[in-house]
Amino acid sequence: MGANIIYGKELAAELREEMKQEVAELKTKNIVPGLTVIILGEDPASLSYVRGKQKASEKVGMESNLIEMPETTSEQELLDLIAEQNAEESVHGILVQLPLPAHISEQKVIEAIDPAKDVDGFHPINVGRMMTGQDTFYPCTPYGILVILKKAEIDIKGKHVVVVGRSNLVGKPVGQLLLNEHATVTYCHSKTPDLGYHTKQADIVIVAAGKAGLVTGKHIKEGAVVIDVGVNRVDGKLVGDVDFDSVEPIASHLTPVPKGVGPMTITMLLHNTIKAAKKIYNVI
Numbered sequence: 001m002g003a004n005i006i007y008g009k010e011l012a013a014e015l016r017e018e019m020k021q022e023v024a025e026l027k028t029k030n031i032v033p034g035l036t037v038i039i040l041g042e043d044p045a046s047l048s049y050v051r052g053k054q055k056a057s058e059k060v061g062m063e064s065n066l067i068e069m070p071e072t073t074s075e076q077e078l079l080d081l082i083a084e085q086n087a088e089e090s091v092h093g094i095l096v097q098l099p100l101p102a103h104i105s106e107q108k109v110i111e112a113i114d115p116a117k118d119v120d121g122f123h124p125i126n127v128g129r130m131m132t133g134q135d136t137f138y139p140c141t142p143y144g145i146l147v148i149l150k151k152a153e154i155d156i157k158g159k160h161v162v163v164v165g166r167s168n169l170v171g172k173p174v175g176q177l178l179l180n181e182h183a184t185v186t187y188c189h190s191k192t193p194d195l196g197y198h199t200k201q202a203d204i205v206i207v208a209a210g211k212a213g214l215v216t217g218k219h220i221k222e223g224a225v226v227i228d229v230g231v232n233r234v235d236g237k238l239v240g241d242v243d244f245d246s247v248e249p250i251a252s253h254l255t256p257v258p259k260g261v262g263p264m265t266i267t268m269l270l271h272n273t274i275k276a277a278k279k280i281y282n283v284i
């Protein structure tokens with residue numbers, strides 16, 4: 001029969017409509033959620049993501065401030081800019097687009113952001129809160145995956161989730177969020193021998209490895225849910241880490257690339273920014 005294709009893009013549009021209403025209500029209380037996005041350099045994909053973030057935040061009625069800096073910006077200049085934004089009252093969320101140029105320590109930059117404004121959920125305080133099951137800012141892509149699974153009414157509790165990939169941005173936090181939902185979580189990565197041995201046992205497979213077509217039909221159990229987080233350009237075409245054509249007849253649910261998980265990343269950033277503003281004004 002073939003998999004149910006889950007379009008995160010449609011869910012993202014629905015959620016953004018709801019956020020528009022929420023921002024309008026906050027405005028009646030003189031609260032305007034404000035987001036600062038900082039980017040260094042001119043990588044075309046990163047520029048397109050940050051412009052997408054700015055456009056999406058303005059569309060829901062938030063204040064948005066995009067700061068574009070040269071690739072040669074020093075670490076200290078960036079840390080000073082973050083300190084200014086930490087102190088700026090109208091700014092409730094701060095995000096530094098990753099990856100950063102090699103001469104800058106990403107960890108130092110992440111730790112410079114006020115945890116109360118860390119709408120990416122990357123600060124160790126927020127990561128620690130997530131790990132201990134507390135309410136906090138969750139990283140946007142993993143959070144988007146959790147929302148996709150919940151909206152599609154996919155059971156998580158007691159299910160075996162195999163995460164392929166162990167990045168701080170996606171792999172590690174998505175496993176943690178699903179563990180918090182009582183899943184049994186296995187992590188696989190580039191040094192895992194026999195990837196298929198593990199993925200074949202999974203009820204839910206989340207692939208965030210950055211390798212086009214890594215997971216194929218032969219890696220998947222009949223009826224499994226497959227979430228593709230890959231964003232790879234092959235011959236100018238955007239493709240995921242999952243070989244769609246061979247997985248689609250086997251999986252029960254499958255997210256496509258594009259229009260699957262990707263659009264939820266920016267949507268959850270908007271959610272986190274609204275949450276940050278509400279927390280600062282104590283309206284949560």
Ligand SMILES: Nc1nc2c(c(=O)[nH]1)N[C@@H](CN(C=O)c1ccc(C(=O)N[C@@H](CCC(=O)O)C(=O)O)cc1)CN2
Nearest residue numbers: 049095096097098099120140141258259260262263265
């Ligand atoms: N500070 C951060 N940096 C990065 C993050 C992040 O969450 N915070 N994530 C990624 C990139 N990213 C957002 O920044 C992102 C990636 C993909 C999409 C998306 O909507 N993808 C579309 C396709 C877009 C295209 O055509 O290229 C899709 O999958 O349909 C949004 C945001 C790294 N850096």
